[in-house]
Amino acid sequence: MDWHLLGLSFITVFLSELGDKSQLAAIALSGRSNSPRAVFFGAAGALLLTSLLGSLAGGAVAELLPTRVLKAIAAVGFAILAARLLLFNNEPSVDSKQIP
Numbered sequence: 001m002d003w004h005l006l007g008l009s010f011i012t013v014f015l016s017e018l019g020d021k022s023q024l025a026a027i028a029l030s031g032r033s034n035s036p037r038a039v040f041f042g043a044a045g046a047l048l049l050t051s052l053l054g055s056l057a058g059g060a061v062a063e064l065l066p067t068r069v070l071k072a073i074a075a076v077g078f079a080i081l082a083a084r085l086l087l088f089n090n091e092p093s094v095d096s097k098q099i100p
Contacts, residue, residue, distance in 0.1 A: 026043040
């Protein structure tokens with residue numbers, strides 16, 4: 001087993017999931033329930049399943065496409081997201097006269 005890759009995957013997923021909406025949902029569920037242990041195991045199982053599906057899908061796509069093409073697709077996708085966030089402001093502007 002590649003321990004370096006295991007540690008890198010753990011750290012990456014752990015840091016990306018901190019403060020995520022799934023973590024906030026688990027906090028809300030455990031606050032309302034009498035069994036926070038059940039909420040923990042349910043949330044952990046869901047994260048394991050989604051990570052497994054992502055790993056399997058990533059491995060299958062990596063078999064079909066070269067790494068350079070995958071990186072290019074990811075770069076274009078992130079560039080499109082960045083352009084949409086920066087250029088298309090769909091939030092209504094707040095006028096100072098509208099604030100009570």
